[in-house]
Amino acid sequence: MKKFLLLVSVLFFSQNLFSQISLLYPNGGETFIAGITETIRWTANATTSVQIDYSIDNGVSWTTITPATSPDVLFYDWTVPNNLSTTCLVKITDITNGATSDVSDLVFTIADSSPNPITLVTPNGGEYFVAGTTETIRWYATSITYVNLDYSTDNGLSWININSGISSMFPIYNWEIPSTPSASCLVRVSDFNNETNFDLSDGLFTIEENIASTLTLTYPNGGEIFYNGSQQDITWLSSNVGSVNLYFSPDRGLNWYSIASDIPASMGSFTSTVNAASTTNALVRVSDAANAARFDESDSVFTIIDTTKNTIIVSSPNGGENWQSGSTQYLAWTNTNMTGNVNIDYTTDNGTTWLTVATDLPAMYPSFMWTVPNTPSTSCKIKVYDASDASVFDESNSVFTITTSATGGVVAHYNFNGDANDGTGNGHDGTVNGAQLVADRFSNPNSAYSFPNPSRIAVPHSPELNFAGGKFTFTVW
Template sequence: QVPSISSTNCKVRISDAKDNAPSDESDQFFSIQPEPSIKIITPNGGEVWSAGTSKEIRWTSENVANVKIEYTIDGGANWFTIVNSTPSIGYYTWTNIPNVNSLQCKIRISDASDGNPFAISSSNFTITNQIVQTIKIISPNGGEVWREKQTKTISWDSKGVNKVNIDFTINNGLSWTSIVKDLPSTGSYEWQIPANLNSSQCKVRISDADDNDPSDESNSPFSILVTPEISKIIYPYSGASIIAGESIVIRWESKGIRKVKIEYNKNNINVPSDWFTLVDSVDNTGSYTTSFKYDPNSSSYVIRISATDGSASLMSGSFYVTPPPTITILQPNGKEQWLVSKQNASTSDINNYHPYEIKWESTHVSKVKIEWSTNGGGSWHVVPGADSTESDGSFLWAPGRLESIRPDSSDNCLIRISSLAGPSDVSDRPFSIHESKKIRVTRPNNGEDFYPPDDLLNPKASDKWPMLIEWQSYAVSNVNIYYSLDNGITWSTLTTNYQSTGAFSWDFVFGALADSRISSQGLIKIVDATDNKIWDVNDVPFYLNIKKVSGKVLESQQQKVNLKK
């Protein structure tokens, strides 16, 4: 049996079966060709061909020079010749397909010389002389990039279809939305693409309006993108007032933009060099946090937000950058002495309760809150009526009049003034709040001895001897000072309406006591100049020794002993 090979270089060799000699082989080459074969490619089952049209019959073959092509319309019971002999080149165009209507059509292709080999379509195909309805989308058919609000042409080919419905999807067919219904199948439709569509999974579907059959949809998805747009700058809005140095959030609305550039201008929007970049490229999240510096020469600003690819931009209205707000407490700011008022929740005039004036300076602050503390800031309480008061620089407060928690007597009091805008200030140093006025004599107070200085051991009547009087006071502005050398039986005035600084130098004139040179019953009385009920006298009388001394000057220790009464 000739082997199943294909070659043009074949020979045969014959030799003695015992020892291979003698032997002989073919003088020249001969050929072995493959067994002739034919295989039909199309039509091979399922095709629908229309009568009167032209279709291409295709096949493959081995070792066949020419073929005969036939067809049947009854499943092979009868065969009709298409062509008796045509070169077996693998294809043949069947023109003017016969006017028949059959579902049992097949093609047979055989060697034109002897009918063998041959091949027949694997399954039936259809030849019809009926009208065949077809729809085939031309555009969009995959890969196109369209934009919202554009007008684009949907085009298709159709046969046997009078009217069509057109739908679209933006999720690759999971759901469909109607574009138009009962449209005459002219082959094209101008589609006004809806706004705000943004998808790369779009398709168009066209179907027979009568029964949705036939239908076709785009072979692959295409894209509909939103038109790049920055539609609105929300903040800063026109006329907005921004505090210099404070963090703000620029906010805007946009679509179809991946990254933006943000700039500002404070001089001339028409001069390119007057634009300064806040950020060159940032993801388009709709917000960006920044701050602005105050420029006293130009407080009016605008911003411009642009797509980094230049496809869209928008400029804001003018807004203003103001200096940072400030609050500075002027009073009480340290060492003041205030009194607690009588508690009274009535609405009568506060001036009846001897209020104190809280003073401050502020810039760019409209409302303030005023608080007090009696423990150095450990805890704070709102001054009644001052939780949100006009920042006009002054507020009258009668401590304790309306507070549910009355201020304790304290020398560690503070005032704090703050605003919602952020700034605040606290008294630089503590001041005092007490229940009542007070005066306390501290010198002389413990039976001190007062002697003239060495150069006045033999004083004349006109000589003066400075003596220091000291006291402590609270909420007393001015005082009257008196002295007595007879334990308070009689009093003499030293000074009146003297500012209560806590110290007074008494220039004692010797001549005043010409007849009584020694006293052990000295008293000092200090009285509030406006309220004589507020006063104090030293606890123990002091000694005043002005005796003239003759002889030598002793050492100071001896002198003290000898001069005592």
């Protein structure tokens, strides 16, 4: 079987350092009634204030709604003016960067409430509903107390009642979509006491059967390391899904940014160029373009390394480990563009306070042999940072555990990293006689001893080292 791969290069995982704004509502096709309050909504990838304007002549001229919104609010309640038009637009603009703005994709309508006392808002045409799901019917009604709701599957030739005598005090109705598949559907809202007063959907919408659909992201699915500028495939498996949208999060799903939209689900893969700042908390999401509630994400986070900047990524411990006090464990990390030294700290309270492990270690040797201290805790982390710039750092993604030794602990420990001192702090320091410092098996300089004949390391006698008649373990690596 031949396999075809469609390569499409886009800006993948884009996390722009500058503000990006996207207007969500109104975005075209809506009908607003003069004097009614509507909520303008948008998204932004940075905390910013925006200016909001509207146009009734398809953007030829603009009138300001508000010169500045609160920086942390992504909506604005707008009382629709009595400027009737079928060619209206809304525009939002970053007040600190006028070049960053977004406008409604299509025109919407501002209508007078007096000609028709009832106006159906949604569904108003173009929607895609799935049988068994719940969708919202919205309308406006002036001087009408109760309404009837009906729907049609044959473009209005016949009507089926949804509900009757519904209060217009709260003009919203949650409609469970029936199992009546059709691409020629309409909804009608009418005055309960005078059915000649009514409004219906401006265009047709679709109801489809709730066929079992599946969507599974297969790559990246957690643990991968990608480099900025590299091309990577996003892959997925799907069943009964038409097209998909792809998204990227740099912060474990707190924020999501679009990668690409309306990709045929049958492709099963999409090739993109990584363009993001360094992060150890990256995720990818694939969602059904017709039903955003159907989606899948990376099972766990993956890493992106920006090779244009100094970066440090801690790989061990990275969360979930259980280390015994007195044991020897390797701390490991990767770094990019680092030419100086790094420092290592650890915490037993999830980062509230930090204690020194080691300082001024050559960054080119990204590992360190650590004698775990007797500080039992379930909230431990390791942090590695640039010795000359503490803002360049990384720490364990999650906490690990330090437990008390069940066998009484280590009596003496010799790292041999420059001397023969006892790393436990028990004072059993040795004296080097003829042994020579060499690189260890990880190529770390001056981190092991070679013993030409004759040579030795002598440790003074101590009652604590008297194991006569007892049990002990002697380990060499």
